[in-house]
Amino acid sequence: MxxxxxxxxxxxxxxxxxxxxxxxxxxxxxxxxxxxxxxxxxxxxxxxxxxxxxxxxxxxxxxxxxxxxxxxxxxxxxxxxxxxxxxxxxxxxxxxxxxxxxxxxxxxxxxxxxxxxxxxxxxxxxxxxxMTFDPEPGSPPIPLQDLRQRLQTLNDGAQFPFTITPGKRPDEIIVDWKYADAAWLDLLRLHKITELTRLTIRLDESDHTARVREMQSQFGASAGVGGAGMSFYMQWGAITFYQTQRETLYGIQIENGRPVPKLSYSYTFDIREMRDPLLKLITANGWTFRCVTLPVKWLTG
Known part of the structure; x- marks a missing residue:
């Protein structure tokens, strides 16, 4: 843009x-x-x-x-x-x-x-x-099915931290990045955290626009001598302009139900690492990339 x-x-x-x-x-x-x-x-x-x-x-x-x-x-x-x-x-x-x-x-x-x-x-x-990105100049729009297949080919390489799966609709693509998934033990207390960002892309061939809705969720749980606790957070339909997150969790890490010799777990998240590859592929193939808050075309454009 x-x-x-x-x-x-x-x-x-x-x-x-x-x-x-x-x-x-x-x-x-x-x-x-x-x-x-x-x-x-x-x-x-x-x-x-x-x-x-x-x-x-x-x-x-x-x-x-x-x-x-x-x-x-x-x-x-x-x-x-x-x-x-x-x-x-x-x-x-x-x-x-x-x-x-x-x-x-x-x-x-x-x-x-x-x-x-x-x-x-x-x-x-x-x-x-x-948050609308126009097609690259001189790029004619390709058919919906061709764009859908090209998006799914991003799964073939290991350079992207997300996975792409077909949605329930023929014009829908689901992009998931589970950037935090850890269990650890500290001070005789067991912790579990899972964080996920999902982009739901709907391809509209009538105006060659990919409308993208964002969902973020976080699940946390802990249990120990002092009792147990659980938290859950979900945000649906927000438009994230910029978000960078880095965190390190300290404690004895648990993988596949067993302790492993790791005393810390670090994870990072940058919304641009998830959105930019999709944006570049979509606009390079003659389509408009648009982030929306609601799946209502007349309201969001």
Whole structure:
């Protein structure tokens, strides 16, 4: 996605900075407004978002759409307070003129619910757009079955840490990476941990788009003299922009039910090691790679 989103990212950063400075100016000059410090708080939040956007802009030169997503979401999140402060500063608007509890006055939820609905729609749509990778220039799209077979050939080599299996549907591919699977004994307590990331890829030949949904799960259990415990965590439908994890577990390692002469177990996980090979293969064959939160085409694009 090299070069994509650069102009939009610069525009988003500029708008965010202008709004932030405007709110801080209101807080500084209009001390006669009862809620003037709200402008300072919102302005500082937006400036922080703009600084984070600048950091992402220069550290991720080939992928600037997340910058647009990040800043747009923060601007929309602070939009009610932004509009309120500007209305207080430059018009005669005042909530004191309205008795919100008076009979016949509409419920605040009448205005809040549409805003929440718009925010949810923008979040879902924009997050998918920010993680959309177009086909490589000059690459004609190949048939669905050919792409499916080429994806499964990634299993033939040992250079990738994941496995690829056919899904329940003819247009579905399942990619699994079990990056942590250990049992160990420390201080007379037995531990077990399993962590898995799964990508479900659905190939849509109507628009030559591979829609990717992510699932992460973690299972942990321990038992010993002090009792037993168990934990389970699952996250489905989130879009992970960047994730790197490294951990070392210390204790007597257990393999196939027996202790082995190993006093530690280390594992690493980088979402790019899982996603990038799939992304490159799909886009090199004329298809679009798109991460989605929901399997609903009209909502995620």
């Amino acid at each position: 090299e070069g994509k989103g650069t102009a939009l990212a610069l525009g988003a950063m500029g708008i965010t900075v202008i709004l932030a400075l405007s709110l801080i100016t209101i807080a500084w000059k209009r001390t006669d407004i009862h809620d003037h410090m709200l402008g300072a708080v919102l302005g500082i939040i937006l400036l922080g978002a703009a600084l984070a956007g600048v950091f992402l802009f220069f550290t991720l030169p080939d992928n600037r759409r997340p910058v647009v997503f990040f800043l747009t979401f923060f601007v929309l999140l602070t939009l009610p307070g932004n509009v309120f402060m500007h209305a207080r500063a430059y018009t005669s608007f005042s909530l004191n003129a309205y008795d919100l509890d008076a009979p016949g006055m509409p419920s605040p939820l009448l205005f809040l619910l549409p805003y929440i609905a718009v925010m949810a729609l923008v979040f879902i749509r924009l997050s998918s757009w920010s």
